[in-house]
Amino acid sequence: MVEELNKDQTTEQKILAAARAVFIEQGLAGARMQDIADRAGINKALLHYYFRSKEKLFDMVFEEAAMKFLPRISILFEADIPIFDKIRTFVEHYINLMMENPFIPIFVLNEVHKNPAEFITRIWGGRMPPVREFAAQIQREIEAGNIKPIHPFHLMINMISMCIFPFVGRPIATSVFELSNEQFMVLMEQRKKLVAEFVIDAIKA
Amino acid sequence: MVEELNKDQTTEQKILAAARAVFIEQGLAGARMQDIADRAGINKALLHYYFRSKEKLFDMVFEEAAMKFLPRISILFEADIPIFDKIRTFVEHYINLMMENPFIPIFVLNEVHKNPAEFITRIWGGRMPPVREFAAQIQREIEAGNIKPIHPFHLMINMISMCIFPFVGRPIATSVFELSNEQFMVLMEQRKKLVAEFVIDAIKA
DNA sequence: CTTTGGTTTAACTATTTGGTTAAACTGTAT
DNA sequence: ATACAGTTTAACCAAATAGTTAAACCAAAG
Known part of the structure; x- marks a missing residue:
């Protein structure tokens, strides 16, 4: 399941979708910010422009996942x-x-x-x-x-x-x-x- | 160096026990070789002297665990x-x-x-x-x-x-x-x- | 005593990685 | 056209980390 290339999605949504995929697959320790950026179709600089740190991004993904769980x-x-x-x-x-x-x-x-x-x-x-x-x-x-x-x-x-x-x-x-x-x-x-x-x-x- | 009934664990056993603990707690990506060395009461050099790489060590721990599972x-x-x-x-x-x-x-x-x-x-x-x-x-x-x-x-x-x-x-x-x-x-x-x-x-x- | 294998110390290399920066570029709205 | 938010490029920094190396240390065996 690759990322959906919706032009409709905002960059923030693209990042969150990518982060979801990578964190869920690799875990916090195993995930790489570069992977998330690649998957979102953007670059690392922009990734950090939207989410200051890996932890912040992870928190969002995890909280969302935990709520679903x-x-x-x-x-x-x-x-x-x-x-x-x-x-x-x-x-x-x-x-x-x-x-x-x-x-x-x-x-x-x-x-x-x-x-x-x-x-x-x-x-x-x-x-x-x-x-x-x-x-x-x-x-x-x-x-x-x-x-x-x-x-x-x-x-x-x-x-x-x-x-x-x-x-x-x-x-x-x-x-x-x-x-x-x-x-x-x-x-x-x-x-x-x-x-x-x-x-x-x-x-x- | 023949029959030495070890009251204490051999160094290899100490390493494996430490590796078990750290890998099981932190996973492959989250585990640190330094942590394993510390936990085994030895130093990093000796750790690599016994097990060439993190992967080799992990393989042993994982295989053992999977067998138990x-x-x-x-x-x-x-x-x-x-x-x-x-x-x-x-x-x-x-x-x-x-x-x-x-x-x-x-x-x-x-x-x-x-x-x-x-x-x-x-x-x-x-x-x-x-x-x-x-x-x-x-x-x-x-x-x-x-x-x-x-x-x-x-x-x-x-x-x-x-x-x-x-x-x-x-x-x-x-x-x-x-x-x-x-x-x-x-x-x-x-x-x-x-x-x-x-x-x-x-x-x- | 000397050799030897396990062990420590401590410095070092190479790579990965999270995070930053500055300059340039782009499209859209004013 | 101009201003500006979003975006790219490309370089960079600092820290962490896997792995290496060489010299010294030590205890036990020959």
């Missing part, structure tokens, strides 16, 4: 709908997001891994995902005898794992199972329904 | 034991491995992501994990009506996702759920049984 599913979590429907909606929503941004997860996870301390404060300025609401609902459903007892942590981690991990381990998975990119995407498409039903079958009483 | 479960996969027991053994085995090497997955996955082409040829010189055996067994179990129909890819990816992903997303998970390292490890310990039963409940007919 931790999507705005607050409404979903807080919505007053049955748990199984909530699971179905969550999984479909999340896998859709991953299919649209397949390389965001490994990028974000790796940069967070290299600098865990900074991450927590920077990305979520105190506002964490409303995980408590969902956890409470799970507790209620367990007490009502609708689903088997399970710690909300495990249920959520299981769901999220199955949504994200295939994209993180994509090159290995496609190599082991000898899949083309098209076949991989078909399987991911299937997972939108499959993972939800897998989870529901696993927990329903 | 894709463990020798061939025997397990080929063993003629019931599918549910196989799942239980696999999950426990794999999560144990992850608990012993918690930072291997993100390291390997990220380096593979940065260079997918090289990976396939380098790590598995043609010899891939015997995934076909396991897939065949799943097919047989489905036809025998013991488990619900599911593509072996999805079943395996689901299992592996739930085993590995918590470690890949560890800093985020611990931050969202406000977990100490001890609490995190307790939860991972629980998962050895929990994930297996989760999978079995999800697929049993």
